[in-house]
Amino acid sequence: MAKMLKKNYLMTPGPTPVPVDILLEGAKDTIHHRTPQYLDIQNKALENLKYLFQTKNLVYTLVSSGTGAMEAAVANLVSKGDKVIAVNGGKFGERWCELCEAYDANLVEIDIEWGKYVRAEQIKDALEKNPDTKVVFTTLSETSTGVVNPIKEIAQIVKNTQAVLVVDAISGLLAEPLKMDEWNVDVVVCGVQKGFMMPPGLAMISLSEKAMKLVEKSNNPRYYFDLRAYKKNYPDSPYTPAVNLMYQLLKSTDMLKEEGIENVWDRHRIMAEATRAGVQALGLELFAENPGNVLTAIKIPQGVDGGKLIKFLRDDWGVVFTGGQSQLKGKIIRIAHLGYMSKFDIITAISALEMSLEKFGFKVELGKGVKAAEEVFVKEGV
Amino acid sequence: MAKMLKKNYLMTPGPTPVPVDILLEGAKDTIHHRTPQYLDIQNKALENLKYLFQTKNLVYTLVSSGTGAMEAAVANLVSKGDKVIAVNGGKFGERWCELCEAYDANLVEIDIEWGKYVRAEQIKDALEKNPDTKVVFTTLSETSTGVVNPIKEIAQIVKNTQAVLVVDAISGLLAEPLKMDEWNVDVVVCGVQKGFMMPPGLAMISLSEKAMKLVEKSNNPRYYFDLRAYKKNYPDSPYTPAVNLMYQLLKSTDMLKEEGIENVWDRHRIMAEATRAGVQALGLELFAENPGNVLTAIKIPQGVDGGKLIKFLRDDWGVVFTGGQSQLKGKIIRIAHLGYMSKFDIITAISALEMSLEKFGFKVELGKGVKAAEEVFVKEGV
Numbered sequence: 001m002a003k004m005l006k007k008n009y010l011m012t013p014g015p016t017p018v019p020v021d022i023l024l025e026g027a028k029d030t031i032h033h034r035t036p037q038y039l040d041i042q043n044k045a046l047e048n049l050k051y052l053f054q055t056k057n058l059v060y061t062l063v064s065s066g067t068g069a070m071e072a073a074v075a076n077l078v079s080k081g082d083k084v085i086a087v088n089g090g091k092f093g094e095r096w097c098e099l100c101e102a103y104d105a106n107l108v109e110i111d112i113e114w115g116k117y118v119r120a121e122q123i124k125d126a127l128e129k130n131p132d133t134k135v136v137f138t139t140l141s142e143t144s145t146g147v148v149n150p151i152k153e154i155a156q157i158v159k160n161t162q163a164v165l166v167v168d169a170i171s172g173l174l175a176e177p178l179k180m181d182e183w184n185v186d187v188v189v190c191g192v193q194k195g196f197m198m199p200p201g202l203a204m205i206s207l208s209e210k211a212m213k214l215v216e217k218s219n220n221p222r223y224y225f226d227l228r229a230y231k232k233n234y235p236d237s238p239y240t241p242a243v244n245l246m247y248q249l250l251k252s253t254d255m256l257k258e259e260g261i262e263n264v265w266d267r268h269r270i271m272a273e274a275t276r277a278g279v280q281a282l283g284l285e286l287f288a289e290n291p292g293n294v295l296t297a298i299k300i301p302q303g304v305d306g307g308k309l310i311k312f313l314r315d316d317w318g319v320v321f322t323g324g325q326s327q328l329k330g331k332i333i334r335i336a337h338l339g340y341m342s343k344f345d346i347i348t349a350i351s352a353l354e355m356s357l358e359k360f361g362f363k364v365e366l367g368k369g370v371k372a373a374e375e376v377f378v379k380e381g382v
Numbered sequence: 383m384a385k386m387l388k389k390n391y392l393m394t395p396g397p398t399p400v401p402v403d404i405l406l407e408g409a410k411d412t413i414h415h416r417t418p419q420y421l422d423i424q425n426k427a428l429e430n431l432k433y434l435f436q437t438k439n440l441v442y443t444l445v446s447s448g449t450g451a452m453e454a455a456v457a458n459l460v461s462k463g464d465k466v467i468a469v470n471g472g473k474f475g476e477r478w479c480e481l482c483e484a485y486d487a488n489l490v491e492i493d494i495e496w497g498k499y500v501r502a503e504q505i506k507d508a509l510e511k512n513p514d515t516k517v518v519f520t521t522l523s524e525t526s527t528g529v530v531n532p533i534k535e536i537a538q539i540v541k542n543t544q545a546v547l548v549v550d551a552i553s554g555l556l557a558e559p560l561k562m563d564e565w566n567v568d569v570v571v572c573g574v575q576k577g578f579m580m581p582p583g584l585a586m587i588s589l590s591e592k593a594m595k596l597v598e599k600s601n602n603p604r605y606y607f608d609l610r611a612y613k614k615n616y617p618d619s620p621y622t623p624a625v626n627l628m629y630q631l632l633k634s635t636d637m638l639k640e641e642g643i644e645n646v647w648d649r650h651r652i653m654a655e656a657t658r659a660g661v662q663a664l665g666l667e668l669f670a671e672n673p674g675n676v677l678t679a680i681k682i683p684q685g686v687d688g689g690k691l692i693k694f695l696r697d698d699w700g701v702v703f704t705g706g707q708s709q710l711k712g713k714i715i716r717i718a719h720l721g722y723m724s725k726f727d728i729i730t731a732i733s734a735l736e737m738s739l740e741k742f743g744f745k746v747e748l749g750k751g752v753k754a755a756e757e758v759f760v761k762e763g764v
Contacts, residue, residue: 012414015625026626027409030581032394032702063583064606065445065621071606102605193622199412201445201583201624220603223484224446224453239447240575242583243397244408320414 006318011349013143013171013295013322014066015193015200016339022197025251026244033241042246043235048253049204052173052261053188055180059206060230061249063242066170066191067095069203072225073166073187074099076215077135081106085126085163086137087118091144091325092168096137103220108133114328115145115297117290120153133163134214140172141294144325146334148176148292152183159184164211170194170203174256175268175293175338186211192245194294195264196252197340201245268293271337271346274376278350279335281372282357282364287332295336297324303361306333312356319352343377388700393731395525395553395677395704396448397575397582398721404579407633408626415623424628425617430635431586434555434643435570437562441588442612443631445624448552448573449477451585454607455548455569456481458597459517463488467508467545468519469500473526473707474550478519485602490515496710497527497679499672502535515545516596522554523676526707528716530558530674534565541566546593552576552585556638557650557675557720568593574627576676577646578634579722583627650675653719653728656758660732661717663754664739664746669714677718679706685743688715694738701734725759 010017031038042061049059062068074096078084084105086096089112100107108130112118118138127133136158141148151167158165164186169178173188174195180188186208193200207215207227215227229238256264272293276286279298287297300306306323307330313319324332335349350369357364392399413420424443431441444450456478460466466487468478471494482489490512494500500520509515518540523530533549540547546568551560555570556577562570568590575582589597589609597609611620638646654675658668661680669679682688688705689712695701706714717731732751739746 008411008413010412010414014622015412015414018412023409023411023626026581027405029390029405030392030397030400030575031390032392032397032704033582034394034704035696035702063445063447064450065623067621068446068606074605075603099605102608103603191622193412193625199408199624199626200415200622201627221457221485223456223481224450224607226484239449240396240573240582241447242581243575244405244581245583314417320417322414322416 009319009348011336012320013194013334013336013338014191016197016336017341018197018199019340022248022251025247026199028244028247030243033237033243038243039236041250042241045246045250045253046235048257051257052253053180053206054178054182054261055206057180057206057208058231058234059204060227060234061241062203062205062225063201064203065200066189066203068225069189069191069205070095070168071099072205072227073189074103075220075222075225076218076227077164077166077187077211078103078105079217079219080104082134083108083130083132084135084137085110085123085130085133087112087139087149089116089118089145089147090114090139090142092142093139096168100137115147115287115289117147117149120150120157123154124157127157127161127163133161135166136163137166138168140167140169140176140178141292143171143294144328146288146291146295146297148172148290151178151185155183155185164208164214171294171338172292174264177265180206192249192252195339196249198245198248198252201242202249268337270376270380270382271341271343272296274343274346274373275335275337275349277376278346278369278373279353282353282369294338295334297332297334300331300333301362304357305360306330309333309356309360312359313352317352319348343382346373391701391730393718394702395576395716395718395720396573398579398718399723400579400581401722404630404633407629408581410626410629412625415619415625420625421618423632424623427628427632427635428617430639433639434635435562435588436560436564436643437588439562439588439590440613440616441586442609442616443623444585444587444607445583446585447582448571448585450607451571451573451587452477452550453481454587454609455571456485457602457604457607458600458609459546459548459569459593460485460487461599461601462486464516465490465512465514466517466519467492467505467512467515469494469521471498471500471527471529472496472521472524474524475521478550482519497529497669497671499529499531502532502539505536506539509539509543509545515543517548518545519548520550522549522551522558522560523674525553525676526710528670528673528677528679530554530672533560533567537565537567546590546596553676553720554674556646559647562588574631574634577721578631580627580630580634583624584631650719652758652762652764653723653725654678656725656728656755657717657719657731659758660728660751660755661735664735664751676720677716679714679716682713682715683744686739687742688712691715691738691742695734699734701731725764728755
C-alpha cells in the first residue's frame with residue numbers, strides 16, 4: 001500500500017510551529033549572562049516587547065511556563081484576605097481561581113458557562129457589589145473553549161475603580177488586539193510558545209504604575225517570582241536567564257516588529273475567519289459563543305469518536321489538533337491558527353478534516369470546506 | 383597589528399559550554415507536549431536523571447532557573463514558623479536564608495566565613511540545640527567561593543534526627559560525588575546549565591519519602607512550584623514543559639550515562655587538580671579552604687585590578703572567567719572547570735592567565751603554569 005511521508009503539522013494552541021530561523025537562533029553558542037554582550041541582547045528583546053504589549057511599562061521575562069507568570073501576578077498583587085474577582089469561563093479562568101485560593105484571597109468568582117464569554121456588565125455588577133475589590137482577573141483568549149472576552153470594554157469599567165485589571169493574554173496576545181496602555185489594562189501576562197512562535201520556556205509580565213503599587217504592598221511569601229527583584233535588576237535578571245531562549249525571543253520580536261502589530265492581528269483574524277468558514281461549510285458546528293482568533297473549537301458531531309479522530313490525525317497524518325480539557329473532554333476538537341502560520345496551514349487543517357471525518361462516521365463533501373476557506377482568503381486579497 | 387580570531391571560551395560556573403550536538407537537539411521540530419511522543423522523551427530523560435542523582439526517588443523537572451528549585455524546596459517543606467537550619471557560607475547559602483525568611487521560617491543560621499567550609503560537627507551542634515528542626519539547608523558546591531562542603535558526613539548526622547537534609551547541588555552535581563540514596567540525602571536540587579552541559583532554563587528536584595511527608599503537610603501558599611501537582615502528573619508535567627530543552631536533557635543525560643557517573647566525577651576531579659596546580663605554580667593563592675571540583679577561586683594579587691583583567695580576557699581574547707560576588711567583588715577570580723570541558727580547556731585557561739597577568743602588573747614565567755597542569759594530566763594518564 002502506498003504511504004505518504006508524515007510531516008509535523010502543529011495546530012495546537014501552544015506550542016505552535018517554530019520557524020527554522022528561530023530554532024537555529026537557539027542553537028547559537030551559549031554566552032555568560034553576566035556580560036554586557038548578553039545584556040545588550042536581553043535589553044533589545046525587552047524593548048521590542050514593549051511595542052508588542054503596546055505599553056510604555058517595563059515588560060519582565062520569567063523562566064517559567066505561562067502559569068508562572070500567572071502566579072507572579074497573584075503572589076505580587078494579592079495579600080492574604082484581599083477581595084479579588086476572577087472570571088471562570090474555562091480551564092484557564094479556573095486557574096486564576098485556583099491561584100487566588102492558593103494565596104488565600106477572598107475570592108468572588110464570576111462563573112461563566114464554558115463556551116460563553118463574560119459580559120462587561122457582569123464585571124460592573126461584581127465591582128459595584130464588591131467595592132473593596134483589589135484585583136480583577138480575566139482572560140483574553142480562553143484557550144480551553146476558543147472564546148475571546150471583551151477586554152477593552154472591561155478595562156473601561158475597571159479603570160474607574162480602585163481595582164487593577166489583570167489579563168491572562170498567554171494565548172491571546174498577538175492573535176487578538178490588545179492595547180495595554182490605550183485600553184488601561186494594568187497587568188498583562190503572556191508566554192512565548194504561542195503568538196511569539198517560540199519553543200516553550202519563557203513567560204512575560206508587564207504592570208502599570210497602579211499595579212506596581214500593590215506589588216510593593218503585598219505580604220504574600222514569594223521569592224523567585226518576586227517582581228520587586230525583577231524591577232530592581234531591570235533590564236538584567238535577578239536569576240540565571242534562559243540565555244538561548246533569549247536569543248530566540250530577540251529574533252521572534254524582531255520578526256513580529258517588522259511584520260507590524262496591526263498586520264499580526266489581521267493575519268490571525270483572517271486565518272480564524274477562514275477556519276470558521278471552512279468547518280461550517282462542512283456542516284460542523286462552532287462551540288464558542290464568541291470565537292476568537294487563537295483557535296476554532298468545533299462540537300464533535302454525533303456518532304464521531306473525537307478522541308480517535310484526533311489520535312488518527314496525529315499518529316497517521318502528523319496533523320495535531322487538540323481535544324477538550326476537563327469537562328469538555330470528548331465534546332470538542334480545537335484547531336489552532338496561532339503563531340507561525342499562514343493561509344496554507346489553514347487549508348491543510350480543513351483538508352485534513354475533510355479527508356478524515358468520513359472514516360469516523362461523518363459524511364462530508366470533499367473540497368467543500370477548503371473552498372469556503374479559500375473564498376475568505378481571496379475576498380481578503382491575501 | 384596582527385589580530386587573532388576571538389572564540390568563545392566559557393569558563394564560568396553556569397552557563398557552561400554546550401556541545402554542538404546538544405545545541406542542535408534544541409533546534410529540532412517542536413512537538414506538542416500532550417502526546418505520547420513527547421511523554422516518551424520526557425520519561426526517558428527522567429529515568430536517566432535517577433541514575434545521575436543516584437537515587438530510586440522520582441526526579442521532577444521545573445521550567446525555571448535553579449533558584450526556582452530552591453524555592454520549591456522551601457515552599458514545599460517549610461510551614462510558617464517551622465524551625466529550620468541553613469548554612470550561610472556564600473552567596474548561595476545566603477539565598478537559602480533569604481528564601482527561609484521569605485517563607486517566614488524560624489531560621490537558625492550557621493554563619494561560615496566565606497571561603498571556609500561547614501564542619502559536620504557544626505550541624506550536629508545546631509541540631510542538638512534545636513531538636514525541633516524540620517529542615518537543614520546546605521550547599522554541595524558553594525559557587526561563590528569554590529568551596530565544597532562535606533555532605534556525606536552531614537547526612538550521617540541528619541539521618542538520625544527528624545529533620546530532612548536539603549542539598550543545593552545546582553553547580554555541584556556531576557562535578558562532585560553525591561550519592562543521594564546511599565548517603566541519605568533527602569532533597570537534591572539542581573540546574574541544567576552546569577554539569578549537564580545545557581543552556582539554562584530547567585531545574586530539577588528529587589525528594590526522599592521522609593521529605594515527601596513534609597510536602598504533604600506544608601501550608602505555605604504555592605502553585606507553580608507545588609510538588610504535589612508534579613507528583614500527581616509524573617512523568618507528565620502539570621504545566622507546559624520546555625519541549626526543546628527536554629530534547630536537550632535527554633541527549634545530555636544519555637551522554638552522561640554513557641560516560642558513567644564515576645568517570646564524570648573523576649574527570650572533574652582531575653581538571654580541578656590540574657587547575658589548582660597551574661595557578662599555584664604561577665605564584666597565585668587559592669581562595670577556598672576546601673576547594674572543590676566546580677571552580678578554582680584565586681585571590682587577586684596585590685596591585686592587580688581583577689575587574690579589568692576579567693574584562694580584558696573576556697572582551698579581547700574571549701576567555702570568560704568570573705569575578706567575586708557581593709562581599710568578594712574585586713577580591714577573587716573564579717575559573718570554572720565544569721560540564722563540557724576537557725584537559726585542553728584547562729590548558730587554555732592557565733595559558734590565558736599566564737599571558738595576561740603581566741599586562742596587569744603581576745610577573746609570571748610563561749609556560750610554568752601550563753607545565754604544572756600538564757604534569758597532573760600525565761600523572762593521571764589522561
